[in-house]
Amino acid sequence: MKIVIFIKQVVNVDQKIRVKENGKIRENGLEYVISACDECAIEEAIRIKEKNKDVEVTLVCMGPARAKKAIRKGLSLGADNAIHLLNRAYNSNDATVNARIFASVLKTISYDVVFLGKQAQDTDMQATAEILSEMLGLPMASNCIKVDIQADKAVVHRQADRHLELIELGKPCIISVNNDLNNPRFPSIKGIITARIKPVVTNKPTDFGLGEDQIGKAGSLVERVKYETPPARAAGKKFEGDVVEITNKVIELLSTEAKVIGQ
């Protein structure tokens, strides 16, 4: 069985992120990590590999040169090989372009199951897996928190708004996963050492049949005009002291100042 995982190296959202005056992100000194949902996808694939014979796990990561670090980490966790889609301008691709590039890659390799994170932690968009499934005409389930790959189908639990759905997808299929799927492991020393000799092929996003006009800003249907700093919340009031007194005070403010209760 062959599992392909599309992973993305994203800005670590735990750090301070600043928007420059020109509407771009200040990138100096920012730290990058594998997007959380993608790391869960890797963990899931490795667990499947540990339980079954003849499982090959391929990582595909689009990004600039620094994305190599994410690829090496994925390989050290247990993936077998990787394709690096070297693309400095990856940030101007919209979801349609991402899906178009991924579809062009999948047309050149064999696979049974494709994993993607539900959303990348930088764009928070959630659209690539869905559009990819339309481009390739493959069954897809999003936001999965349990995955069971069987001989001819995948049985997944999709987290819906109010309930959990048990969905069966015929293979090959696309599964987008939530970071509640599992708790990813840390790389072992052995894993880190063997990752160094695992094959990584570097390609351009246009190496699989697409033209320059089909990728990047030119190929995108949605273009980012700029980033903005979200409006700051007005400074709040923090009360300390007798809890009955301060709680009553807050209730009063909710009614008289915020006017959200007791109206």
Place this chain on the structure above:
Amino acid sequence: MAKILVVADVEKGNVSKSTLEQLAFAKKSVVPADAVIVGKGVGSLADVLAGHGAEKVFVCDNSNVESFLNVSWSAVIVEAQKQSGADIILIKASELGKTLAPKVAGKLHAGVANDCIKVMIDGDAVTVTRPAMATKVQEILKFKSPVKVISVKSGLADMDTGVRPKAANKINIAAPARDPKNMLMEILVNKTKRIDLGDAKIVVSIGRGAQKNVDDINKLADSIGAAVGATRPVIDAGVLPYNLQVGQTGRKVNPDLYIALGISGSILHLAGMKESKWIVAVNKDPQAPIFAVADYGIVGDVNAVLPVLMDNLVRLFN
């Protein structure tokens, strides 16, 4: 000339507030709007949509589309768009809407943007504002495709109140055949009677510091008509189901009032609730990051604060 197609969201047998807000938004923007409604037994809601301004209502009322499946529902919406000629499709930014929007976009070769908080229509030009990077930034996106698919959070416009249903100009859409390669076999945890997190005016949310008080908090929520949410550690501990997780990859909510009980305020949690209109935080640690976004902070133990909150709120709401 722009035209909107609102994908109706049905919540406990009624058209949800978000959908009515989207119709009010169309009216406010002076853009004509149609609506599409999918499900089993939903046909009778067409008149509600018409009352709120939908010129045509496309209805797919069939047991083949009783429960959501991205493959069949997206096909119905695409058909409705073709018949309507609308160039802007609006969907509620729920888990359902956020997976449906890109499926529809993929079929229509349309651009898509999820989780939008603002939509600006200027002639044929459409731009949206949406949070990104765990709400640390927001981005403004411009559509370049003729058809635009947009999922929006609640609060796009104030819904019309006091509107009466009126006879809809109903157009039936046939349900697609079931796809054996994409089948919903079972709904595992059944819905609660409580209001959905995405529609609630008040959300009471549980962090590790309030994990033990879950029964009282459920009672409080029920008596004031609030939804209950929780942080990831609380969900992971099995106290509440996964669908109640508020955060970057869970539900993103923006109610009128968000009450954070025993929540320290990790970045990932803040990403799911920071846009609430008013935030009350209760935490015994005065340095907890949640206080940085709270309008009203109560430094104290949840065990001590909760009974006082309950007494007051239950009295005010009943």
